[in-house]
Amino acid sequence: MYQEQATEHNIHYFVTTANQLEGYRIVKTLGIVRGIVVRSRSIAGTLGAALQTLAGGDITLFTELCEHTRSDAYERMIQHAIQQGANAIIAVRYDATELTQGVTEVLCYGTAVVIEAQQG
Template identity: 35%
Template sequence: MMISNLELVHGQHIREHLGLVQGSTVRSKHVGRDMMASLKNVFGGELTGYTELLQESRDEALQRMIAQATALGANAVLNVRFSTSSVAQGAAEIYVYGTAVILESD
């Protein structure tokens, strides 16, 4: 499965558009991470716990999108975009979407 946020692939053309595919996760941090975060709120600096949390969620959202695209029989997802929103204090939603297509060599 090819994942790209471009719309065109050199040497290949789109045989079929299969529509939008998406994946999302909502995660919240655990207490340990939150305590570290309040410490960092005093000293400033990177919140490694949060970075990891968001990365994991992003990977999972991507996996869900890929699963959807695979189910549709796509071999690539083009024009992928990410979106993040904080739903509640300490919880974040990660949303990934793109266009599932079947690519064919020219």
């Protein structure tokens, strides 16, 4: 289980891959939220990555592109949840689809909820 607590614009929110948050109860389920990013590789990036494959090991150009793309999708999902009035997102998942050669869609999605601390 991955769980994160963060603050954005003085709004505290929780994000987890689990279906619940220990110590909290779900007061309201707001529905699915998502962040979608579609990216393409540049010609220069593709050539640089091709050169890195000759040496073997980590292809850092693609690793960085993947990290930035997933991070952007994650942030967009959080913004969507905040717009819905959520203070938490549960059951977070990622999906990626190659739309065409060199163009990939990354989707980060979960269930937006309102939570409150359990008493006792």
